[in-house]
Amino acid sequence: MPNINTTSSGHPSPVNTRRKYLPYSSAESEYLRALQMAIDIINSRIKGHVPCNNAFKALPKGRSFLDVWNDISVWINYDPDFIPGYFGARVGNNITISKYAFLQGHWAVVATLVHELAHVNGAGGWDTQAEDTLKDCLLKNLHDPSVIGRVFNPMNNQRIG
Numbered sequence: 001m002p003n004i005n006t007t008s009s010g011h012p013s014p015v016n017t018r019r020k021y022l023p024y025s026s027a028e029s030e031y032l033r034a035l036q037m038a039i040d041i042i043n044s045r046i047k048g049h050v051p052c053n054n055a056f057k058a059l060p061k062g063r064s065f066l067d068v069w070n071d072i073s074v075w076i077n078y079d080p081d082f083i084p085g086y087f088g089a090r091v092g093n094n095i096t097i098s099k100y101a102f103l104q105g106h107w108a109v110v111a112t113l114v115h116e117l118a119h120v121n122g123a124g125g126w127d128t129q130a131e132d133t134l135k136d137c138l139l140k141n142l143h144d145p146s147v148i149g150r151v152f153n154p155m156n157n158q159r160i161g
Helices: 026-046 050-057 065-069 099-103 106-120 129-136
Strands: 075-079 088-091 094-098
Touching: 026 075, 026 099, 026 106, 050 065, 050 106, 050 129, 065 106, 088 106, 094 099, 094 106, 099 106, 106 129
Parallel strands: 075 094
Antiparallel strands: 088 094
């Protein structure tokens, strides 16, 4: 399972990134609870689902969802930004989940984690490859065909993810 960046983990945040990759502190305890709910759903329903594992194997790095999920070099970070439509991002093996995503509920966090893990596994940033994994990972109702790897703010057409 990916590691969670907390204030006690000592994990360094990526630098010089457009998004924030911060540790979860006691101030974000409600978001940590939602993250744990999302992790529990992934552990109990998604990580062993054969179509999800196969969809991930079809990505450029060729690892199953379970392989990526069990990669201890993957870290889940927190982004306190509230930008409507911005759920999360990824730099290397660092995933960040935005405050906006948490305010949409733990299922949005589940979908964001799966989407960002697809990027960790090589899904492109200019197509729907990462988002399309949701269809095979028991998250079809959360799949949005308009979501590409990098999301643009509809208010000013600026990249936000």
